[in-house]
Amino acid sequence: MSLKGKVALVTGSTSGIGLGIARALAAEGTDIVLNGFGEAAAIEQVRAGLAAEFGVRALYNGADMSKPADIAAMIAAAETTLGAVDILVNNAGIQFVAPIEAFPAEKWDAIIAINLSAAFHATKAAIPGMKRRGWGRIINIASAHGLVASPEKVAYVAAKHGLVGMTKVAAIELANSGVTVNAICPGWVLTPLVEKQIADRAHTNSTSVETEERALLAEKQPMLHFTRPEQIGGLAVFLCSPAAATMTGVPLSIDGGWVAQ
Ligand code: NAD
Numbered sequence: 001m002s003l004k005g006k007v008a009l010v011t012g013s014t015s016g017i018g019l020g021i022a023r024a025l026a027a028e029g030t031d032i033v034l035n036g037f038g039e040a041a042a043i044e045q046v047r048a049g050l051a052a053e054f055g056v057r058a059l060y061n062g063a064d065m066s067k068p069a070d071i072a073a074m075i076a077a078a079e080t081t082l083g084a085v086d087i088l089v090n091n092a093g094i095q096f097v098a099p100i101e102a103f104p105a106e107k108w109d110a111i112i113a114i115n116l117s118a119a120f121h122a123t124k125a126a127i128p129g130m131k132r133r134g135w136g137r138i139i140n141i142a143s144a145h146g147l148v149a150s151p152e153k154v155a156y157v158a159a160k161h162g163l164v165g166m167t168k169v170a171a172i173e174l175a176n177s178g179v180t181v182n183a184i185c186p187g188w189v190l191t192p193l194v195e196k197q198i199a200d201r202a203h204t205n206s207t208s209v210e211t212e213e214r215a216l217l218a219e220k221q222p223m224l225h226f227t228r229p230e231q232i233g234g235l236a237v238f239l240c241s242p243a244a245a246t247m248t249g250v251p252l253s254i255d256g257g258w259v260a261q
Contacts, residue, residue: 003240004029007082009075011065011122012092014038014046016191017141020229021089021236026050028237030087031057033078035065057082065092065118066110075125084133087240088126090119090163091141095193097152097200108155115159116166123170127179136179137240140167141232144187144220144258146251160185164251171249180248182239187255188217190226223256 008025012018014036026032034047043060051058061077063070078085093115096107119140130136145153146160163183170181188194194216201212217224235254238244253259 002029003087003237006086006240007031007033007078007084008087008089009033009078009085009122009126010035010089010091011063011118012036013089014043016193017186017189017229017232018089018091019046020231020233021091021139021141022050022233024230024233024237025087025089025240026054026056026058028240029054029056031082032059033074033082033085034058034060035063035074036092037062065122066113068117068121071118071121072125075122079129084129085126086130086133086135087137087139088122088130089139089141089236090122092118093141093159093193095153095156095197097197099152100154103154111155112159112162115156116162119163120166123166123181127170127174130179131174131177134178136174136177138167138170138179138181139236139239140164140181140183142167142183142185142251144185144253144255146183146185147253147259150220167251168249175248180239180244180246182244182247182249183251184232184235184239185251185253185255185259186227186232187221187223187253187258188226189229189232191229194226217256221256221258222261225256227254227256 008030010022013022013034061074063074142163143160145157146164167183198212
């Protein structure tokens with residue numbers, strides 16, 4: 001399969017899962033809009049590397065996904081510069097862990113803004129062009145936490161459940177427009193977002209990172225190893241393939257058996 005000629009915008013793609021998805025899509029020939037935070041020189045290295053390795057056009061847009069105006073401007077800039085946003089991957093996300101009674105209101109607001117509202121704003125801005133062209137793929141990176149809960153992650157679990165709900169609504173509204181909307185629900189993927197949780201646990205419990213990695217997996221996943229970002233990328237590529245043309249409104253688990261229990 002080739003996705004040559006399509007344009008993919010992946011939010012939060014300067015690191016982790018988003019970068020894995022951007023690489024997998026670029027390997028299939030899509031032009032790429034990268035987004036996310038980081039050091040300018042490192043981001044430029046990633047952008048130029050993608051363009052050189054896969055022979056695609058690659059742009060970077062530094063939109064802050066907590067700001068609706070930035071998001072609308074990013075979609076408009078991609079459409080102007082690259083001609084379209086055919087594949088939208090709503091991936092940017094943050095985490096904060098604390099019991100509800102100690103959960104800072106500003107962390108709640110930030111997680112809901114970046115992990116949920118940003119996907120709404122980006123989807124809203126991308127739909128008209130996708131409908132006009134009669135083809136589109138919207139892929140929301142939810143989580144096992146979009147399907148089941150864990151303690152101390154109230155904002156994250158609420159946002160990810162919300163994202164799964166939004167996926168279903170958009171899928172129904174767009175069912176006959178050539179646009180599919182699905183959610184990917186990963187279990188543990190070893191990225192900076194999870195490395196921080198492991199480091200915090202090692203600090204709190206006075207243990208090692210290796211001990212906490214094993215404990216983290218054992219608590220939730222029957223399969224005792226991490227999913228890799230490129231495997232999430234592989235699933236995103238499949239969702240863009242003709243084989244997946246009638247798959248829509250689905251939360252797809254890739255979680256080592258987490259939610260099978
Ligand atoms: P990560 O920290 O490696 O990457 C997050 C990305 O989002 C980075 O590029 C970061 O710069 C960007 N970002 C954060 N705030 C932003 C903002 N305001 N504006 C623009 N970009 C912003 O994390 P990750 O693990 O790769 O997570 C990616 C997605 O996958 C998240 O939605 C996360 O909830 C989800 N997820 C991760 C796991 C896991 O185990 N790592 C599991 C399930 C779901």
